[in-house]
Amino acid sequence: MLRLSTTLSLLSLASLSPHHPRRLVRLRALAPAASSSPSARSLCLLEWGKVCRAVASFAGTAHGREATEQLWGVEDVSYERSRRLLQETEAAVRLLGTSGGSFDFSGLDTVTVEAAIQCVSGGSVIKGQEAMAVVSLMLFVESLQVTIRAAMRQDEESHNLLMPLTETILEAVVNKSLVKSIQDIIDDDGSVKDTASPELRRYREQVQSLESRLCQLMDRLIRNSDSEASLSEVSIVNGRCCIKVTGDKSLSFDGLLLSSGSDAGSMIEPIVAVPLNDELQGARALVARAELDALSKLTDKILLELDNIQILLQETITLDKVTARAKYSIAYDGTLPDLYLPKFEHETVNTATDWPVSATSSAQLPKKPWKVFIPNAFHPLLLQQHQENLRRIKKDVASATAEIRRRRIYGQDIAEEDQLASDLDSMKNRVSKLERNHPIPVDFMIGEETTVLVITGPNTGGKTISLKTVGLASLMAKIGLYILASEPVKIPWFDAVYADIGDEQSLTQSLSTFSGHLKQIGAIRAQSTSQSLVLLDEVGAGTNPLEGAALGMSLLESFAEAGSFLTLATTHHGELKTLKYSNDSFENACVEFDEENLKPTFRILWGIPGRSNAINIAERLGLPLDIIESARHLLGTAGAEINALIMDMEKFKQEYDEQLQQAQHYLMFIRPVRISISSI
Numbered sequence: 001m002l003r004l005s006t007t008l009s010l011l012s013l014a015s016l017s018p019h020h021p022r023r024l025v026r027l028r029a030l031a032p033a034a035s036s037s038p039s040a041r042s043l044c045l046l047e048w049g050k051v052c053r054a055v056a057s058f059a060g061t062a063h064g065r066e067a068t069e070q071l072w073g074v075e076d077v078s079y080e081r082s083r084r085l086l087q088e089t090e091a092a093v094r095l096l097g098t099s100g101g102s103f104d105f106s107g108l109d110t111v112t113v114e115a116a117i118q119c120v121s122g123g124s125v126i127k128g129q130e131a132m133a134v135v136s137l138m139l140f141v142e143s144l145q146v147t148i149r150a151a152m153r154q155d156e157e158s159h160n161l162l163m164p165l166t167e168t169i170l171e172a173v174v175n176k177s178l179v180k181s182i183q184d185i186i187d188d189d190g191s192v193k194d195t196a197s198p199e200l201r202r203y204r205e206q207v208q209s210l211e212s213r214l215c216q217l218m219d220r221l222i223r224n225s226d227s228e229a230s231l232s233e234v235s236i237v238n239g240r241c242c243i244k245v246t247g248d249k250s251l252s253f254d255g256l257l258l259s260s261g262s263d264a265g266s267m268i269e270p271i272v273a274v275p276l277n278d279e280l281q282g283a284r285a286l287v288a289r290a291e292l293d294a295l296s297k298l299t300d301k302i303l304l305e306l307d308n309i310q311i312l313l314q315e316t317i318t319l320d321k322v323t324a325r326a327k328y329s330i331a332y333d334g335t336l337p338d339l340y341l342p343k344f345e346h347e348t349v350n351t352a353t354d355w356p357v358s359a360t361s362s363a364q365l366p367k368k369p370w371k372v373f374i375p376n377a378f379h380p381l382l383l384q385q386h387q388e389n390l391r392r393i394k395k396d397v398a399s400a401t402a403e404i405r406r407r408r409i410y411g412q413d414i415a416e417e418d419q420l421a422s423d424l425d426s427m428k429n430r431v432s433k434l435e436r437n438h439p440i441p442v443d444f445m446i447g448e449e450t451t452v453l454v455i456t457g458p459n460t461g462g463k464t465i466s467l468k469t470v471g472l473a474s475l476m477a478k479i480g481l482y483i484l485a486s487e488p489v490k491i492p493w494f495d496a497v498y499a500d501i502g503d504e505q506s507l508t509q510s511l512s513t514f515s516g517h518l519k520q521i522g523a524i525r526a527q528s529t530s531q532s533l534v535l536l537d538e539v540g541a542g543t544n545p546l547e548g549a550a551l552g553m554s555l556l557e558s559f560a561e562a563g564s565f566l567t568l569a570t571t572h573h574g575e576l577k578t579l580k581y582s583n584d585s586f587e588n589a590c591v592e593f594d595e596e597n598l599k600p601t602f603r604i605l606w607g608i609p610g611r612s613n614a615i616n617i618a619e620r621l622g623l624p625l626d627i628i629e630s631a632r633h634l635l636g637t638a639g640a641e642i643n644a645l646i647m648d649m650e651k652f653k654q655e656y657d658e659q660l661q662q663a664q665h666y667l668m669f670i671r672p673v674r675i676s677i678s679s680i
Contacts, residue, residue, distance in 0.1 A: 038523040039075055042499040042535075046471045048072065051380050055481065058327040060105025063114070064320030074478055079341045079493045084164075085325075085480025090336055091165040092319075092326035093482075094158060098151045105320040108140055109133045113313050120306055125292060126299045129190035134302065134309060135182045141312050142174045144319075165322065169315040175305050185298050192291045200290035207287055210280040214241040217273055221253055235267060239284065240277045242269040325481050332383055334482025337473075337489040342531065342565055369448035371566060372470070376441035376486040379469045380476070383439050383484060390434045393427060400424040440602040441485070442466050444473075450587040452560045452567045454576050457591030458613055461600035463570040464501060466591070467535045470568060471497050474533050492565060494533040498524040501537040514542035521555060528564045536569040540576070549573035560585040577609035 043049070049072060056068035077085070096103055116130035148166045152159045185196045194201045218234045218241060235244045237258045246265040255268040269277065302309070328334075404420050442462065446453060455463050473483045474494050483489050500520045521536065528534055540552025552573055559567040560583060569576070580586040588609040592601040615635070619628045 038498055038520065038527055039496045041520065042471075042497055042524075043072065043074070043475075045499045045501045046468055046475070046497070046535075047381060048074075048472065048475055051472060051476070054380070054384055055324055055328045058331070059320050059324035061108050061110040061317060061320050063110040063317045064105060064324060067317060067321045068324050074475055075496060077478055079339075082339060082478045082480065082493055086336065086339060086477070087161075088165045088322045089325045089329060089480045089482065091162050092322045093330060093336075094161055095148065095151055096323070096326055096330065098154065098158075099147045103144075103147075103323050105140075105316070105323065108137060108316065108320075110137075110313060110317060113137050113309075116302070117306065117310060117313070120299055120303050124299075125295050126302060127190070128186045128192055128295065131182050131186050131295075131298060131302070132188065132190050135179055135186075137309070137312055137316065138174045138179050141169065141172060141316060142176075144316075145170055145172075145174075165319070168311070169319060172312050172315060173308055174312070175308065178301055178305050181301055182298060185294055192294055196294035197290055200287065200294060203283055203286040203290055206283045207280065210276060210283055211241075214273060214276050214280065217270070217276065218243060221270055221272075237267050237269075239281060240269055241273060241280070242267045244268075322480075325479075329482030332378070332380065332387075332484050334484050335487045335489045337477045337483045337491050339477050339491060339493050341493050370445065370490055371448045371450060371492065372444050372446040373488070373490040374444040374470070374473055374483060374485045375489075377444055377469050377473060378439055378441050378484040379465055380472055380484050382465070386434070386439050390431065393431050393434065397424065397427045397431060400427060442469055442602070442604055443606075444470055444604075445606060446566070447587065449584060451565075451585035452556050452569065452579070453587050453589060454556070454579065454609075455568065455570045455589045455591065455604070456572070456574075456577060456609060457570075458593055458600060461591035461593065462602040462604075463591055464537050465602075466604060467499070467501060467537055467568055467570060471499055471533065471535050492533075493531070494565065495529055495531040496527070497533045497535070498528055498564075499535040499537075500524060500539075501535065517542060525555070525558065525563055528559070530562070530565055532564040534559055534564040534567040536567065539569045539571050540573050541571070545573065549575040552576050553579060556586070557583070574609075580609075 052069050052072055056065040059065040059068050112130055112133035116126055116134050119126050119130060148162060148170060152162050185193060187193050194204055222243065233244050235242055242258055244265050245268050254271045258267040258269050260266040400420055400423060455466065457463055474491060474497050476483055477491050478493060500517055524534060539555060540548035552571060553576055556567065556569055556576065556579060577588055580588050589604050589606050590608050592603040592605050593613050594601050615628060615631050
């Protein structure tokens with residue numbers, strides 16, 4: 001037959017390129033092992049795999065989820081590819097805004113469609129459920145084409161934005177004749193219809209007639225039996241109709257023992273039923289043969305359209321993957337970033353972008369050359385965890401409310417209702433507490449001239465989370481995700497993100513924590529380029545403070561000279577804060593600390609070095625005054641004066657921010673007045 005002599009190459013669904021033909025395979029995205037390259041280890045430290053899985057959860061199909069999880073592979077994504085991915089996501093966001101539910105891929109069974117393609121191309125006969133999965137795919141694509149064309153007709157901007165993403169799927173041909181042929185033969189549940197062929201209808205009617213005659217015969221035998229044996233019921237054994245008998249008394253009819261057991265009883269096929277059972281078995285074989293013939297003819301028709309079905313499947317999965325990125329970006333209120341490729345001219349960096357901010361963005365960058373500008377940036381995993389917890393508790397509140405209402409309607413136990421009401425109040429309080437304790441965003445505003453940013457401040461103040469936030473934001477922009485921040489966002493394209501975060505102690509290699517950090521930083525220094533982002537947590541820690549500070553200063557100066565495009569480092573070493581005053585490539589920042597409440601605010605103060613809070617905290621916690629005074633004496637007047645100076649800087653910074661917000665508030669009222677005056 002035609003399908004036996006035809007071999008077809010299958011298309012890759014896992015490739016980043018949406019139009020690249022390869023073999024159709026299902027790949028499970030694997031996280032890189034912790035012992036692999038510095039870049040792969042850095043992705044593990046940043047928990048990039050969790051972000052990929054969060055994005056994949058927004059895909060509707062199994063193949064879409066697997067393809068989305070392969071966002072692990074960010075190293076090979078070029079700047080041009082990153083731009084295309086962001087443009088695809090922006091187009092999908094536009095489509096979701098105009099079509100909503102039309103982009104729900106969850107009803108598609110791509111695994112079964114893939115099985116159908118492999119079955120037909122391999123020369124086998126397609127199953128009914130596989131054929132119906134192909135019909136669902138074709139009807140979905142047809143509906144998708146209508147939705148996309150409607151969105152593109154809105155305006156020229158929508159047409160230009162959507163065309164690159166949807167051009168292939170719009171050109172795909174949905175064979176309505178094949179859809180009708182499948183629907184004429186296969187029912188919604190995947191069974192072959194009686195109308196598939198006259199022979200099938202005749203054979204099925206014959207089976208129904210024989211089954212009816214057998215049932216009547218068995219019923220008559222049971223009613224006419226005068227034996228003390230218990231004739232309990234009619235049963236089927238290997239497709240043959242028989243009677244289940246319990247007890248050891250003789251029967252009033254002759255029969256064949258098909259099976260027996262002390263507990264289950266004996267299965268007896270009456271002799272008079274043997275001819276009918278044989279005839280029924282033959283009729284069922286004819287039905288199976290007729291069904292196979294109908295499916296075989298249908299397989300031939302599908303084979304003629306197999307290339308087109310493969311294209312429909314590939315493009316649908318590609319669109320599902322892009323839509324997953326868009327849905328994730330919308331769900332967490334992300335912002336389309338202005339991603340730029342740094343241009344080096346005469347050993348100076350030019351951060352001007354050749355890709356303008358989206359026309360949908362009304363926000364503009366402040367008048368300053370920024371290398372990184374990410375206002376109100378959220379750590380994606382913290383934001384995800386908060387929203388999931390809030391959603392879970394709100395669901396519990398809704399369930400408890402419904403249960404109380406049900407009990408009141410049916411007048412059930414009042415005491416239990418009181419307990420439920422108490423639990424409900426507790427849950428509502430938890431909802432209120434969660435809503436108040438929303439994750440705190442961080443501002444990243446790094447000037448064009450800065451190559452190394454040194455962040456200081458207390459433990460648990462948010463330094464490490466800040467590093468991870470910037471690292472994840474860079475990776476998200478690179479693979480086409482919106483950044484979870486306020487508008488506008490400007491961020492460079494990095495060829496790689498390297499991180500040394502946390503405890504890198506290795507028992508297998510007999511390395512201490514300090515040695516583990518040095519090994520990782522050495523590997524990062526060797527592989528980072530002038531287009532890399534480097535994140536160093538607690539640089540110089542884990543050894544003698546003087547030696548650690550000296551080594552940390554040397555490392556950061558090395559990265560500033562030729563190690564990376566941007567390096568962000570956290571530290572407790574005060575000496576590292578002085579680098580800013582001898583090297584223009586350095587900048588300082590610190591995490592703010594609320595001395596009144598003795599806790600960090602998780603805000604970053606830019607341009608201000610962190611100060612020591614240990615002695616002041618010890619004083620507020622009630623440590624004896626003689627110990628406090630002795631500590632201040634040992635610290636020396638110079639240290640106290642520096643801390644006082646930093647306190648003044650923090651105060652001026654806070655006053656500046658308050659006055660800036662007040663001025664922006666007044667501007668909102670002044671602008672309409674100016675418009676009305678000019679109109680007069």
